[in-house]
Amino acid sequence: MSRRTFARTLYDGVGIVVFIVMMFPIYWMVSTAFKPGREILALTPVWIPLRPTLDNFRTAMNVPYFWNDVVNSVVVVLTVVALSIVLAFLAAVSVARFGFRGRTPFIVMIIVVQMVPLNALVIPIYLLLDQVGQVDSLLGVIAYYLAFVLPFMIWTLRGFIANVPVDLEEAAMVDGASRVVAFMRIVFPLVAPGLVATGIFGFIQAWNEFIIAYVLLSSSSKQTLTIWLTSFTTQHGTDWGGLMAGATLTALPVVILFLLVQRHIVGGLTAGAVKG
């Protein structure tokens, strides 16, 4: 074996070890979810579920308010995505296609706003909503998630729109199309995949958010799925099988969606950042 192939084999070996170390926690969550109780509470770990069962998923789904909270999560997230994608698209068109006074401050604001920690804002948000009697209502949460996903969405969409050459639009306008028609016929179809990707990313962010929902939604019937997960305990201590099944169920939609759009978003993030 030459020195070169030896080095390559060595690196491959290290790569596999890193893969196993990084993936093991996820494997352990999913496999625990499929194990019967005896295999979960074993002093020597059972590495592969020997008698796979769906009992843990059944337990998780039967925990009070599971379906209720699934519906809450879906309602909140879909409303947020539907509203934010429209607002973000309009703003992104403005930033990507027009030079106007105040454009730079707007861009700086978009970046700055993303840095504001929700952990800090949750205090005034709670007091404000408390004053108008909107604590424990999905409406308040929706409003905050809207503002929370907007900056990132504007930022990503701006990139997608800027990537469509202005020449295409102008060519259509030379052929007699109005500016709006040129935009809708030429740019919109080209940006559509970007809209989907951005919408899905907004979905993920809103689905995963914890602290706002945790503070604002106090009654069990109003909570979202992440909050449901943290309150997952029974009188007999933690039911690890059920909890892992619940965690798998909560993570599943996000993981699937993330795998779908990851390529687009990562491309958008890196495109600017690594150039010279």
Add this chain to the structure above:
Amino acid sequence: MEAAIRAEARTTTVATDIEPAPRHRRVPRINLLPYALIAPAVLVLAGVLGYPLGMLGWLSTQHYGLRELFQHQGEFVGLQNFVTLVGDPEFRHVLQISLVFTAVNVGLSMLFAMLIALLLERVSSAIRILLSSGLVFVWATPVIPAINLWQWMFDYEFGVVNWLLTRFGAGNYIHHNWFENPFQGFIVVTVIVVWGAIPFLALMLYAGLTQVPRELVEAAEIDGARPWQVFTLITVPILRPLFVILFSLSTIWDFQVFNQVWVLLSQRPSKDYFLISVYSFQESFRVSQYGLGSAAAVVMVAILAAVSVFYIRQTVRLTTEDAR
């Protein structure tokens, strides 16, 4: 900052020039369309984020306890809350812990991410696909389920980590409670944070590495540079802008860690586990000292703002280069 904004302004004018405006109309007419397009987003951001941010500042100057909560009216105390915080050894300790925690977590995340990025460059393509899909899976895992799964892995009785450590001779960890000793507890928190941060950082750094011109590296190698020298003298300087962005983003994220501590310790962390965000939350929502909690939050925002300047400057600069 100043320079970056000026640079941005330059491209703005360039963009205006390209604008297909009729030539004869020399007197600039203000086009209202771009303003109309951003108006809804600006309104939402100002109303839903800007207003509470202002109110946070206002609250930090108030005595706002349970009585004030019922009356919806705080009592103005000036900078009293900040004086209290500065004079409070407990808060100084919280601040210290938060800074050390951030430094350790950012350092470890960046170190491991860089090593993995370098590894991705060197492995065969099958392994590269395997490893990067693994990273994407970890990245995709939402934080709350991730905390729950680590809770299970570090469980006192049946935690697989305890078993593995014992099995491989690191000591007796059977029936070991990781959270009795805050130092060990913070090790668990760090593991969760770093594990979650590595994929994004490693994939970004790997994407950066692929952009380093091959000729430069080869030229250096022909001139007899060692791998370490190639890395420090060529790769690092070229990736500097990316490093600035990733370092500041990681610092911003790690300084406000809350969920990991709060959920991991079953929503009842002891005082030893107070990072600044946990402290601020505890003061507000558990002790009902909303004024004091807000003051702590203001301190957190101020420190984050200082770090953000680097990030924003670099991002704005890159966006302008992008447009050019």
